[in-house]
Amino acid sequence: xxxxxxxxxxxxxWCRSGSTIVGNLLNEVNGFFHAGxxxxxxxxxxxxxxxxxxxxxxxxxxxxxxxEVIGRLGLRGDWSRVVSEVIDMQKMCRxxxxxxxxxxxxxxxxxxxxxxAYLDVCDAIAEITGSRVLIDGGKFASEAALLRSSGRVSAQxxxxxxxxxxxxxxxxxxxSDQGSIADIATPLRAFFADxxxxxxxxxxxx
Numbered sequence: 001x002x003x004x005x006x007x008x009x010x011x012x013x014w015c016r017s018g019s020t021i022v023g024n025l026l027n028e029v030n031g032f033f034h035a036g037x038x039x040x041x042x043x044x045x046x047x048x049x050x051x052x053x054x055x056x057x058x059x060x061x062x063x064x065x066x067x068e069v070i071g072r073l074g075l076r077g078d079w080s081r082v083v084s085e086v087i088d089m090q091k092m093c094r095x096x097x098x099x100x101x102x103x104x105x106x107x108x109x110x111x112x113x114x115x116x117a118y119l120d121v122c123d124a125i126a127e128i129t130g131s132r133v134l135i136d137g138g139k140f141a142s143e144a145a146l147l148r149s150s151g152r153v154s155a156q157x158x159x160x161x162x163x164x165x166x167x168x169x170x171x172x173x174x175x176s177d178q179g180s181i182a183d184i185a186t187p188l189r190a191f192f193a194d195x196x197x198x199x200x201x202x203x204x205x206x
Contacts, residue, residue, distance in 0.1 A: 006126040010144045011137045019137040026135055033131035038121060039090065039138040042083045045070055069124045082117065089114035098142040108146065115146055 009026070011019045020036075027034035035041075036055070043049035044060050054063040061067055070079060089111055093101070100107045108115075122134055 006122075006131055007133045008122060008147075009133060009135045010147070011135065011139060012141050012144055013139045015139070017139070019139055023135050023137040026133075029133075031130075031132040032135060033125060033129045033133070034135045034137070035125055036136075037138045038118065038136045039140055039143060041066075041121065042086045042117075046080070046083050048087075065125075065128060068128050069121065072124045072128075073120055086114060086117050093140065093142045093146060095140055095142055098145050101142055101145045111146055118143070118147075 011023060013019050023034035023036070026032050036051075040049045040051065041060075044052045045066075052060055054060050054066055056063055056065075058064075061070065073079065073082070092107075093111055093114060097107070101111070122136075125131065126134055
């Protein structure tokens with residue numbers, strides 16, 4: 001069960017779309033916490049990713065926030081084993097798998113452990129930071145789609161939407177080039193309550 005009532009804003013977009021800037025700006029709002037790209041957290045804690053240093057300047061495993069998050073989750077089992085399992089499941093949760101995840105209960109069932117691991121991290125972050133809004137700039141439409149399958153989230157945030165198979169997780173879709181898809185989250189509109197998209201053509205528009 002979710003231990004703390006918080007809202008999750010998941011940013012969907014392409015690489016270099018400006019999601020980090022938007023997340024950092026929102027992070028300045030009291031009660032908001034920009035978690036970066038949670039998709040890569042497990043890799044980064046084991047030195048397997050490309051960003052093993054927190055924004056505070058410390059290694060993720062030595063950062064006061066992330067070390068506590070990892071420590072709490074580590075109490076539930078062997079962290080190295082969890083990392084290996086999560087990385088394997090992430091291979092089935094790429095952007096190209098979005099429609100399969102939305103349409104196939106079997107596909108979502110296979111990724112249930114990943115959904116739970118992701119939400120365990122969100123729970124820990126919200127508790128430790130005291131945040132009321134958690135921002136994930138992961139950019140994977142497939143992960144946003146996967147969240148709607150979780151009873152943990154829907155029980156807390158859905159209300160009447162739960163019966164319609166929709167999940168009240170706000171999505172922000174970003175595109176950085178004039179030639180890119182203006183709204184990468186379009187396929188998700190039929191499944192989510194609040195999906196917004198915009199193409200940013202100049203930094204002054206952020």
